[in-house]
Amino acid sequence: MSDFLFKRMTLIGIGLLGSSIALAARQKGLVEHIAIHTRSQATLARAEELSLGDSYHKDVADSVKDADLVIVCTPVGACEAVAKAIAPYLAEGAIVTDVGSVKASIIRQMQPYLPKTVHFIPGHPIAGTEQSGPDSGFAELFINRWCILTPPEGTDAAAVDKLAQFWTVLGSNVETMDANHHDHVLAITSHLPHLIAYNIVGTASDLEMVTNSEVIKYSAGGFRDSTRLAASDPTMWRDVFLHNKEATLEMLGRFTEDLTALQRAIRWGDGDTLYELFSRTRSIRRSIIDAGQEVDASDFGRHIVEGGETRAEQLKSDDHKDTGS
Numbered sequence: 001m002s003d004f005l006f007k008r009m010t011l012i013g014i015g016l017l018g019s020s021i022a023l024a025a026r027q028k029g030l031v032e033h034i035a036i037h038t039r040s041q042a043t044l045a046r047a048e049e050l051s052l053g054d055s056y057h058k059d060v061a062d063s064v065k066d067a068d069l070v071i072v073c074t075p076v077g078a079c080e081a082v083a084k085a086i087a088p089y090l091a092e093g094a095i096v097t098d099v100g101s102v103k104a105s106i107i108r109q110m111q112p113y114l115p116k117t118v119h120f121i122p123g124h125p126i127a128g129t130e131q132s133g134p135d136s137g138f139a140e141l142f143i144n145r146w147c148i149l150t151p152p153e154g155t156d157a158a159a160v161d162k163l164a165q166f167w168t169v170l171g172s173n174v175e176t177m178d179a180n181h182h183d184h185v186l187a188i189t190s191h192l193p194h195l196i197a198y199n200i201v202g203t204a205s206d207l208e209m210v211t212n213s214e215v216i217k218y219s220a221g222g223f224r225d226s227t228r229l230a231a232s233d234p235t236m237w238r239d240v241f242l243h244n245k246e247a248t249l250e251m252l253g254r255f256t257e258d259l260t261a262l263q264r265a266i267r268w269g270d271g272d273t274l275y276e277l278f279s280r281t282r283s284i285r286r287s288i289i290d291a292g293q294e295v296d297a298s299d300f301g302r303h304i305v306e307g308g309e310t311r312a313e314q315l316k317s318d319d320h321k322d323t324g325s
């Protein structure tokens with residue numbers, strides 16, 4: 001009997017998430033063989049240079065043959081095409097999962113094409129950085145992070161347990177959730193913050209009275225910390241918003257109303273409203289830090305930034321500075 005949890009893991013897409021899974025699964029001895037397919041020949045060649053897998057496949061059908069675990073690590077918008085392409089070649093009993101940042105759309109895109117003989121269990125590791133591509137991966141990405149599984153009704157419980165075990169060994173805390181609920185939660189905790197970061201950079205770059213070089217020069221005044229997410233991959237985030245349209249628009253509507261209330265308070269010199277909100281939000285933000293969600297495994301992969309501090313160190317010291325009343 002082998003000790004491997006899976007004999008052959010196929011990764012479709014080998015960017016930040018795919019390469020991190022490859023490195024972590026190898027480090028933990030979870031899989032015997034790692035097969036890699038990705039759309040671009042140059043990326044596949046780079047994955048091979050980095051020795052991320054054991055076999056590299058131009059042909060997606062070829063990559064999934066005999067796999068007992070298939071993880072789709074492409075942008076969300078590619079998942080329907082991937083499901084169509086792999087469906088006829090999947091081994092009976094294989095677990096097919098993904099890492100996409102939205103979940104209901106993944107089920108709509110993939111489930112109709114996948115045979116009933118496989119276990120389809122959508123997943124989302126809430127773990128990442130603003131980097132992308134096969135060079136950006138690192139084995140510690142998933143440590144102490146949540147991984148949400150959204151198995152459709154009727155999914156085999158033993159298969160869900162086996163996939164949960166995979167993520168647990170990679171260091172994650174696993175939770176199962178309804179896909180629609182996932183999409184609402186992530187709309188506010190992840191998708192809206194990214195949209196705001198993209199927007200604030202866009203607004204700043206369009207200003208006539210402030211130059212781009214001034215924005216860069218004086219970015220320590222809040223701009224840098226609040227806009228890191230705007231460096232994230234444009235294809236990935238285009239797909240997230242197109243595929244989590246309803247929940248994002250709902251959260252954006254709420255956000256816009258609240259922002260209008262703040263605009264009003266500033267216009268009318270209503271300091272009490274501003275003070276009350278800022279006090280409440282400060283204590284919420286501090287409780288997130290206290291819960292240990294801020295300085296996380298993804299900081300292992302971050303580049304050292306100016307001044308020799310990592311993002312984690314910066315955040316720690318910034319929070320420290322913040323403690324005055």
Ligand SMILES: NC(=O)C1=CN([C@@H]2O[C@H](COP(=O)(O)OP(=O)(O)OC[C@H]3O[C@@H](n4cnc5c(N)ncnc54)[C@H](O)[C@@H]3O)[C@@H](O)[C@H]2O)C=CC1
Nearest residue numbers: 013014015016017039074075076078100101128129132133
């Ligand atoms: N970047 C992040 O922080 C996180 C991303 N995710 C999700 O993980 C997925 C992948 O994201 P990243 O790894 O960051 O993206 P990435 O841009 O680093 O990598 C995507 C990979 O997919 C490949 N690809 C694109 N279309 C393809 C197709 N049709 N067939 C095969 N390969 C294709 C690309 O060549 C690339 O290798 C996305 O769905 C994203 O929503 C989930 C958690 C965190």
Ligand SMILES: O=C(O)C(=O)Cc1ccc(O)cc1
Nearest residue numbers: 101125126127128129130190
């Ligand atoms: O860089 C960050 O802080 C992120 O928020 C990474 C991230 C991006 C997308 C996800 O679905 C989950 C995590």
